[in-house]
Amino acid sequence: LPIEKMIRSVFRFRAELCSSRTQHFVNTLKTANNPISLHIRRGDYLSIERTQTFGLEYYEAAVKLLRTKYAGGEIFVFSDDVEWVKSNLHCEDMTFVDWNTGADSWQDMYIMSQCKYNIIANSTFSWWGAWLNNTPDKIVVAPKQWMKEETNKSDIIPETWIRL
Secondary structure (H helix, E strand, O other): OHHHHHHHHHOOOOHHHOOHHHHHHHHHHOOOOOOEEEEEOOHHHHOOOOEOOOOHHHHHHHHHHHHHHOOOOOEEEEEOOHHHHHHHOOOOOEEEOOOOOHHHOHHHHHHHHOOOEEEOOOOHHHHHHHHOOOOOOOEEEEOOOOEOOOOOOOOOOOOOOEEO
């Protein structure tokens, strides 16, 4: 789509503005075994009535799908509640990206966009991290139901993404 090219030309990350830690981390992704970004949003989603939150089953199924069907490998976890994720999500080869907070949070989205695969929450932050991923053969796994009270099939998720 012509509009997609325009949006991608405007919304680009300026890697030179990243912290040295983020820049180093992105460089290590180049040698990672099919890196997977996994984003879990909790925080305010736990108290917003119309918001759908997803159990660990969604994330575990998404990891299993990527690792078995698409040879996904190392998982890089992003969350606004990293301690909860560390205590509750148990997958092999997980690295927690927990140093970009506050005004630096955009760097998490940049790192997510540099992974080969993305497992997203029903969050615009997740969505943009996956959408801005320019990997030609990227695989994105998204929740089947975006909103708690979704009455019709949403067009939020691109057709090429896997709804789980």
